[in-house]
Amino acid sequence: MYLGFAPDEMPGLLPADLETPAALTTLRFSSHGYATRPTDSPANTRYPALLARGFSFSREAPLGIGGAALAPLSFGTVQLFDDGYAGGLAEAYGIDGREVRIRRGTPGRVGSWPALADCPLAWTGTAGGWRRAEGRVDIVLRDALHLLEVPLHVSRYGGAGGTDGGADLRDRVIPISVGYSRNVAPVLVDAATQTYQVHFRSIRAVRPKVRGVPQTLVASAPAAGQYSQDLANGRFTLGAQPDGPVTAEVEGDDQGGYAYTTAGCIRRICEIAGLSALLDDTAMAALEAAAPGEVGLHLAEPLTVLEAAERLTSGVGGYLSANRANRLAPGVLSAPRATAAGTLRAGDILAIAPLAMPAGVWPAVKRVRVAYAPNGAPTPDLADNGVSADDRAYLPLGGLEALSDLDAAIAAAHALAQEPAAVPGLYRYQADAKARADALLAFWRRCRGFAVTTRKYLGQVEVGHTFRLTHPDFGLAGGWSGVVQRWAEDMDDGTVTLNVIGP
């Protein structure tokens, strides 16, 4: 079907793939008009000059301590001129949920664009769909984080009785437990047999308590004060009607091994949701190394994979982001590495300005708090006897907090040094929470940063990369290293702006 002319004076034809509707095809557009070379793959393929403008996109980690791990998503659109051709494509094709790839190329000499193989990928994401406007067709861009906006809970009670739950549980989600949870409210699935459930499939261990009194595990039918367990189905059965609140200490999902670190739990919830292919292994390994320690989440109410992953990364004061390859890349901003990913000297820097630090960490931070042992079911109603002193103090609380050491030098130098809101940690142990608090303090105690604009390193920088800056101003003459908290690229003028921060 002949639809008109693309702006680069080449006739616009609907691709032949339209005649074979079963095939996924690739639509191609460019800023300047481009055709691949005979030696490229695909060969001799046109990219009509339909991009109305270059565009800018960015990624960032939240700035500060104790806030949400999810930075604002700043995805816009690819704008196409519509003289009939692009509009025709929008009518003829569905692109929502399909992959979008953006490549960049720089001219080798006047009038000569590089081979396709020399136009590296700058960004990969997902199309949200077409959006029509007057004289224009937009492709809405999304990234991997949107793919996590799906329900995490895959199993619900049927309400048929027994372990399928009674009518009161019909269509309610079966809880999910990953990692360690010190005190949660199990679901009573069968009142007649006093059977409870904490997870929809196999767990590593469970320890029920009645009014804070630990029950005794038996292999046979339990009597009063005892319980039996069905670890393969995340259930346990009490020996008698309880005389107060039933709670449980849980080491959760162990299908494929017990996952218990922050990175391990993120991987496990993505596996449960069938999304583990979205994870960036390099970023996951870095998160594992930077934030070890046993953590856990018990999720009795419906929520999305994104929300669960966000809670886990918030718990270590980290960030949840997608990288340029459209993979989930959670992480924590931590001390710059000895070997920088990139180096910018005065001659490379088009503009530089100090960054204003947010109120929570400015002018300085003297101490950081990280929560641990979050209590999913605070239990004020405790039995008079049989409750350990530890539990008697802990069970009525919402959780505990670990404090970093006080930074005496900062406290002395900065009369307004802060102790920001506690990081919502999910740690099992105080020592792990304190170690994370100390690490966060080391990074944020007197954090500074610079926004630098350059034409170098286009299409490559990721959040968390170490950059070394050398500049005659701002005390940077001797060189200073920080980590990238935000990057933004303007494809119109080929510039990259990096927010580089560090202690």
Add this chain to the structure above:
Amino acid sequence: MSEFAGDGAWGALPDDLSLASGAPDPVLDPGTPGLDILVLVEVDAYPAPVLS
């Protein structure tokens, strides 16, 4: 923190589940600064049903 013997599963964590330690940052290619940037966009697409 209380430890629980239970079925023997409480206590020491399996140590073979940890992921590899963090790799160093890749050293990036500074590239050749240019004033003109060619931008190529590729979108996978599926033929839509024809609306009558």
